[in-house]
Amino acid sequence: xxxxxxxxxxxxxxxxxxxxxxxxxxxxxxxxxxxxxxxxxxxxxxxxxxxxxxxxxxxxxxxxxxxxxxxxxxxxxxxxxxxxxxxxxxxxxxxxxxxxxxxxxxxxxxxxxxxxxxxx
Amino acid sequence: xxxxxxxxxxxxxxxxxxxxxxxxxxxxxxxxxxxxxxxxxxxxxxxxxxxxxxxxxxxxxxxxxxxxxxxxxxxxxxxxxxxxxxxxxxxxxxxxxxxxxxxxxxx
Numbered sequence: 001x002x003x004x005x006x007x008x009x010x011x012x013x014x015x016x017x018x019x020x021x022x023x024x025x026x027x028x029x030x031x032x033x034x035x036x037x038x039x040x041x042x043x044x045x046x047x048x049x050x051x052x053x054x055x056x057x058x059x060x061x062x063x064x065x066x067x068x069x070x071x072x073x074x075x076x077x078x079x080x081x082x083x084x085x086x087x088x089x090x091x092x093x094x095x096x097x098x099x100x101x102x103x104x105x106x107x108x109x110x111x112x113x114x115x116x117x118x119x120x
Numbered sequence: 121x122x123x124x125x126x127x128x129x130x131x132x133x134x135x136x137x138x139x140x141x142x143x144x145x146x147x148x149x150x151x152x153x154x155x156x157x158x159x160x161x162x163x164x165x166x167x168x169x170x171x172x173x174x175x176x177x178x179x180x181x182x183x184x185x186x187x188x189x190x191x192x193x194x195x196x197x198x199x200x201x202x203x204x205x206x207x208x209x210x211x212x213x214x215x216x217x218x219x220x221x222x223x224x225x226x227x
Binding site for chain 2: 048104110
C-alpha cells in the first residue's frame with residue numbers, strides 16, 4: 001500500500017525559501033497519478049498548493065503560483081515543494097498526498113505531514 | 121475559485137445519534153464532492169468521493185448525498201471514534217477547495 005512521508009527543515013526565516021520533500025514508497029511516482037501538496041495553518045482549514053503529474057507537468061493554486069515550484073526525482077521516488085519569499089502566514093502543517101486526477105480527483109492517501117514554521 | 125461552505129461549523133451530539141453535515145458550493149459542481157475526516161494531530165483521511173462512494177475500509181454508517189451545489193455527509197449512528205472534524209472538498213475545477221470544517225463534539 002502506497003505510503004507518503006513529508007520532511008523539511010521545520011524552521012524557515014522570513015523572506016527565505018521553504019523546501020520540503022515527500023518520499024513515496026510502494027508505488028513508483030513515474031507510473032501514474034498526480035502528487036499533491038496541501039497545507040493547513042495551525043487551527044485552520046486546508047489549502048491545496050499544487051500537484052505534479054507523473055509525467056512532470058505541474059499545476060498550482062493561482063494564489064501561490066508566483067512563489068511555488070514542484071519538482072520530482074524519479075530515481076529517488078520523491079517529489080518536492082519550494083515556496084519562495086515566505087512570511088509568517090506560510091506557517092503551516094504541510095501534507096503530501098496522491099491525487100488520481102485534477103478534475104474529479106480526491107486526495108488519498110495522505111502522508112502524516114511536516115510542520116514548517118516561519119520565524120526569525 | 122469555488123467557495124465551499126460547511127454548516128454547522130460545530131455540533132454537539134451523543135453516541136448513537138444520527139448526524140448530518142451540510143456542504144454548499146458557490147456554483148454547480150455536479151457530483152465532484154469529497155469528504156474527509158481529520159483527527160487531532162493527524163492528516164485528513166478520505167471517507168467519501170464523488171459525493172456518495174465510500175472509500176474502502178470506511179464504515180457503512182457514513183454516507184454522502186447531494187448534487188449541484190448542496191451536499192450532505194450523514195453518520196447514521198455516532199461512535200466514540202467519530203467525534204472529530206470533517207471537511208468537504210470540491211474537485212470540479214482547479215484549484216480544488218475545501219470547506220471550513222465541521223467539528224463534531226460530545227454532548
